[in-house]
Amino acid sequence: MDEDLRERVRREAEVDALYNALKHGSDAQVGALMGPMMGENPEFREHGDEVPGVVAPVVEDVNALSTEEKRERLEELAPERLAELDAEDEGEEHPLPDLPNVEEYDEVRMRCAPNPNGPWHIGHARMPAVIGSYKERYDGWMLVRFDDTDPETKRPLDWVYDQVLEDVAYLGFEPDEVITASDRLDTYYEYARDLIEMDGAYTCSCPAEEFSELKNSGEACPHREKDTETVLSEFESMVDGEYDSGEMVLRVKTDITHKNPALRDFVAFRIIDTPHPRPEAEDYRCWPMLDFQSGIDDHLTGVTHIIRGIDLQDSAKRQGFVYDYFGWEYPEVVHWGHVQVDEYDVKMSTSTIREKIEAGEFDGWDDPRVPTLLSTKRRGIQGEAIVDAMVELGTSTSDVDLAMSSVYANNRDRIDDESPRCFFVSDGVELPISGGPDSAHPPVHPEHEERGERDIPVGDAVLVEEDDLPEPGEKLWLKGYGPVAYDGDALTVTDDDIDLVREQDVDVVQWVPADESVPVRMRTPDGDVSGRAEPGLAEYDADQTLQFVRVGFVRVDYVAQRATEQSSGDKPRDRHEDEESVVYYAHP
Incomplete structure (x- = not known):
């Protein structure tokens, strides 16, 4: 990042931090700023790894100001933002807009409706994140259907049903009810029969291409005027599985001359010969289309508010015809645009991810290169971090970008x-070291002295990253150990003090002992990285998050068993050569 761009990031961050701190009456948070700032400044995104480091000190400086100083500074930098603050009504502010007409309902009831053909990718998290947040805000009710x-074509996977519920829990929410559409076929059949008796549906055996031509020209299907008894009889034959796939459908009567051809006499039920993978549903052949099934379920479960993609506006209109036949009131609808997630090379599509896994390009649904919630969880990213970033995107009808840097x-x-x-x-160069103590004792956490120190044996040699080595004759500071001189072949401890770093711009670098270090494979979204860690890593349990100094945060996935062998002395010494430990990289 060049200095001009760095200065732009600082300026934008300062304005946003001042605005947020004044708006909420509390300290600004780096995480809360990242999503909106990246969305409004696309040129920042390619530097996503660097931006938080530029923003953090700016936020710290803003939080140190008094309220009056913050107001004065915001007026100086962006008077229009201060005017916007002053014009806002008093009261609690929410990142999400108010749901429409909530005062007309005794309870806000919303639903997530996943298709279990694969586990959720990050884009899917937007729905439960927003619905769960609205549930908490309105003390409402949440359904997973x-x-x-x-x-x-969207064949379910049996293990995904439970996985989706685990993903909901990972995001920090709990549904009030869970239902499965394939358990409810008989219910949909009953409402189809009622619709037929209202003269609201008819069976049609037209080939798909033939009906499409009629529909597009605004001409009625010749089967549209069948008598009710015939339609009921043929629908029962559909239910009994007496037709082959494509031979017969049930259509909802709408307006055959409607200006939108997609709304003309749409299909409610069709025949599918492929058995359902769930044993409870494998004998059914007559299946409802999603618009019919979802519309019936929304009414029967009392859903008051639906959030769906802007591309699904026709779904609401199709369902509206069914609701009109039954005399039901349609729920409130909020349409939003698609969310695009940066950073990942693979398309954010369940079918695409599934194909690549089956082709062996990825290890599984939790491969760190895959944009799934299984993957982010394994990397040590907390679900609430995703929720907060999704909520900040709001419910705009425009397509929005989620910068993973905000997560x-x-x-x-x-x-x-x-x-x-x-x-x-990683890529360590082994160098003999002499002239210093036998061990180093850096803090477990630099901001918590009470947590103690790490004990890292130095031995006769250390590993230092090749890129961190200075020119021969120059010096380094081994972090947590001290200053050393490099002669091109070895390191020698010197008696310099910290002014070596402060005044001579000597680099402070991480290192590990050559003999006692632990072999580690770090799995990242860019591929696996092999290296060695200080021996203390072997003492941590799986799921522990660590910060690899100057590298980033990781989650411990697997710790190799520590074997021992007899050394030349009396004590056995640890060996870590037999098997490597595994960590998953989270982020910088």
Whole structure:
């Protein structure tokens, strides 16, 4: 990042931090600033790893100001933002806009409706994040409904039902009720029969291409005027599985001359020969289309507010015809744009991810290169960090971008204080070292002296990253150990003090002992990195988050068993050569 761009980041961060601190009457948070700032300044995104480091000291300086000083500074930098603050009504502010007409309902009831054809990717998290947040805000009710009525093109995976509920819990929410559409076929059949008796639906055996031509020209299907008894009989034959796929459908009568051809006499039920993977539903062949099934379920479960993509506006209109037949009141609808997530190379699509896993390009749904919640969880990213970033995007009808750097900033705020420090070296150069103490004792956490120190044996040689080595004849500061001179082949401890770093711009670098260090494989979104960590890593349990100094935060996934062998002395010495430990990289 060049200095001009760095200065722009500082200026934007200062204005946003001042505004947020004054608006909420509390300290500004780096994580809360990142999403909106990245969204409004796309040119910042390619420097996402650097931006939080530029923003953090700015936020710290802002938080040190008094309220009056903050107001004066904001008026100096962005008087229009201060005017905006002063014009706002008093009262509690929410990142999300008010839901429409909530005062007309005894309870706000909302639903997430996942298709269990694969575990959730990060984009899917927006729905439960926003609905769960509205539930908390309005003391409302939340349903998880599995829309699994397409056993062919969106074939469910049996393990995904439980996984989605685990993902909801990972994001910090608990549904009030869980239902599965494939358990409710008989209910949908009953409402279809009622609709037929109202002359609101008819069975149609037109080939798809033939009906499409009629529909597009505004001409009625020749089957549209069948008598009710015939339609009921043919629908029962559909239910009994007497037709082949594509041979017969049930259509809802709408307006065959409607200006939008997509709304003309749409399909409510069709035949699918592929058995459903759930044993409870494998014998069914007559399956409802999503618009019919979802509309019926929304009414029966008392849903008051629906959030759906702007591309699904026709769904609400199709369902509106069914609601009109039954005399029901349609729920309030909020349409929003798509969310795009940066950083990942793979398309944010369940089917695409599934294909790449099956082709062996990824290890599984929790591969760190895959944009799934299984992956972010394994990397040590807390669900609440994703929720906060999603909520900050609001519910705009425009497409929005989620910068993963905002998720990382949120997560950093949550785990930094609880993450012990640890040294890790990749591409290490082994160098003899002499003239200093036998061990180093850096703090477990630099901001918490009470947590004690790490004991790192130095031995006869250390590993230092090749890129960190100075020119021969220059010096280094081994972090937590002290100053050393480098002659091109070895390191020698010197008696310099910290002014060496402050005044001579000597680098402070991480290192590990050559003999006692632990082999580690660090799994990252860019591929695996092999290296070695200080021996204390072997003492941590799986799921512990650590900060690899100057590298980033990681989650311990697996710790190799420590074997021992007899040394030349009396005590056995630890060996870590047999198997490597594994950590997952979270973020800088």
